[in-house]
Amino acid sequence: MAPSDATPAPPGADADWLPVTTGESGASVFRSADGTRYAKCVPAADTAALRAERDRIAWLEGQDVPGPRVLDWSSGDAGSCLVSSAVHGVPADHLTADELWTAWGSVTEAVRRLHAVPVSRCPHGRSLDAMVAVARDVVARGAVDPAFLPDEQQHTPPGRLLERVLGQVPERREQEGADTVVCHGDLCLPNIVLHPATLEVSGFVDLGRLGTADRHADIALLLANARETWADEERARAADAAFAEGYGRVPDPGRLRFYLELDPLTWG
Structure with missing residues (x-):
């Protein structure tokens, strides 16, 4: 081909x-x-x-x-x-729930290391205002992909979803200013590759959105995507807690929800 x-x-x-x-x-x-x-x-x-x-x-x-x-x-x-x-290994979305649980500590540490890179070194931005501008454009063009939306939002007009996001932007912008890190930008399981024998992280891939942003933009996608593998709520809660412990801080639930609502509007 x-x-x-x-x-x-x-x-x-x-x-x-x-x-x-x-x-x-x-x-x-x-x-x-x-x-x-x-x-x-x-x-x-x-x-x-x-x-x-x-x-x-x-x-x-x-x-x-x-x-x-x-x-x-x-x-x-x-x-x-x-x-x-190539980054050799297996994408994390190919793992079973037990395998991902075994690898979860390594995934957490790899994210922590990425977010620990000094922001002053990074020439690439992925600011909230920039992503909101992308969302405005995608919604205006009618290009929001319903497959990216959670089930409960499938039948909500994208313009209404954008309005919900925009109402929170002033608060989230202030939080971003106080808590900016180097983010992957699309931190879902397919973009985390693990060594098949050790289940240690081999590397991150698909770096087109890498840049400085609120750390919750990454964490929200990672935890939400991992829930699709865990399936049961008890394992998901345990994974969230294990991530918080290994990462060194408990994520803000409000900021997690905000970035989960914004992200589907930025693809299209």
Whole structure:
């Protein structure tokens, strides 16, 4: 399978690369036949976003936080292609509930390490105001994906959901100013890779939204996504408590709810 005519091909696409059909970015993604590299290719209109992802990957390499490495970059009239190293292991969403429980301490520690990177080092922002602007645009275009919304919001007009978020922005902006960290930006289980033998974190992937933000933007997605694996409420509560203990602080429930309401409105 080759990329569409609107996007460039990765080096040696016909013989050396295999298409990756999972993921929701809309880019053409390929994995090298030996499993050591990934190539993400986009049309020219999306070059700026892919370049930003490249810069985030390159920055994170020097921060003692595990992740991919930038191996190659090409850009032209047809679009752009980013080649990065694979992070070897199993995505956390592929684990059973018992396996994720075993890995939970390592996941917690990896998140703690990421959030401990000094904000002053990070040139990339993901501020609340920036994400609200994205949400306004997505809602205005009618591009909210209902699949990203929780069941209880499936039939609520996106404009009404946005109004609920906007009413909290002044308070959440003040909280962000007092509690900004380096966030992954899309900290769900598929973006956390673990060594299959040890269930220790091998690295974070999909870093296109990495930047400084309220730590709850990350924690909200992680805890909510993990609940889909735990299934039973008792295990979920125990996991939340274990995360708080290992991370070193108890998350604010109000801020968790706010970022869970905002995030689905920022994709589209």
